[in-house]
Amino acid sequence: MVVHNPNNWHWIDKNCLPWSKTYFDEHVVKTKVEQNDYKFFLNSVDSVTGDCDVTQRKGKVLCIYDMKLQFQVEVQYKDEENKLNAKITVPEFVHDQDEDEYVFEIDADDHKSEIRKIFVPVLKSKLMKFQDDLIKAHEKDVQHATS
Numbered sequence: 001m002v003v004h005n006p007n008n009w010h011w012i013d014k015n016c017l018p019w020s021k022t023y024f025d026e027h028v029v030k031t032k033v034e035q036n037d038y039k040f041f042l043n044s045v046d047s048v049t050g051d052c053d054v055t056q057r058k059g060k061v062l063c064i065y066d067m068k069l070q071f072q073v074e075v076q077y078k079d080e081e082n083k084l085n086a087k088i089t090v091p092e093f094v095h096d097q098d099e100d101e102y103v104f105e106i107d108a109d110d111h112k113s114e115i116r117k118i119f120v121p122v123l124k125s126k127l128m129k130f131q132d133d134l135i136k137a138h139e140k141d142v143q144h145a146t147s
Contacts, residue, residue, distance in 0.1 A: 011055065011056070011057045012055065012056045012057075013053045013054075013055045013142070014053060014054045014055070014138055014141050014142050015052070015053055016052045016053060016054055016063075016065075016137075016138055017048070017050070017051065017052045017067075019052075019134075019137065019138070020048050020052045020065070020130075020134070021045065021048040023130065023133065023134070023137075024045045024048060024069065027126060027129070027130075027133075028042060028045065028071070028123070028126050028127075029042060029043065029044060029045060030042065030043070031122060031123065033118060033119050033122050035118050036114070036118060037077060037078045038075065038111070038118055039075070039076040040073055040074070040075055040115065040118065040119040040122075041076075042071055042072070042074075042119075042123065043072050043073070043074055044071070044072040045069070045070070045071055045072075046070040046071065046072055046087070047068070047069070047070045048067055048068075048070075049068050050065070050066050050067035050068055050093075051065060051066050051067070052064075052065040052067055052134070053065065054134060054135060054138035054139065054142055055142065056139075056142035061135055061139040061142060062135075063095055063131060063134050063135050063138075064095050065093070065094065065095045065131075065134070066092065066093070066095070067090075067093045067094075068089070068090065068092070068093070069089065069090040069093050069127075070087060070088070070089045070090075071087070071088045071089075071123070072085060072087060073085070073086045073088055073119065074086075075108070075111050075114075075115060077111065084108060084109060084110055084111060085108075086106060086107060086111075086112075086115055087106070087107040087108070088104055088105070088106055088107075088115070088120070088123065089104070089105040089107070090102065090103065090104060090105075090127070091103055091105060093127065093130075095131060099124065099128060102124055102127070104116065104120050104123070104124075106120075
């Protein structure tokens, strides 16, 4: 992306939604947790929808995103052969959200409380890295070198 923007004064946006899907595939898929006789494995990102932009205005790089995320998780209890598939949805993954404001909707026939207690904190910690990684990956695309 070529930017003609003296002193980085004008508003520049870059759509990063396709990059976001790739990011979650690379950084969240294959997340594994084993604890308290449970094994959890996040095996796919079903959907990433909404808006995700890196923007620059008056020399400051910011990101603005409001997405809905859906993940497939496999749950196995003890040494049982049967595995339960669960869906975790984050209905609002937003750039100005505090860590304690994340909502995780769990669609599973069984073991919902264990998914929430054991797996969700690990997933949340991975999601918390997204904003910094997004800006680092795209800030050069929205700023003009002013040397």
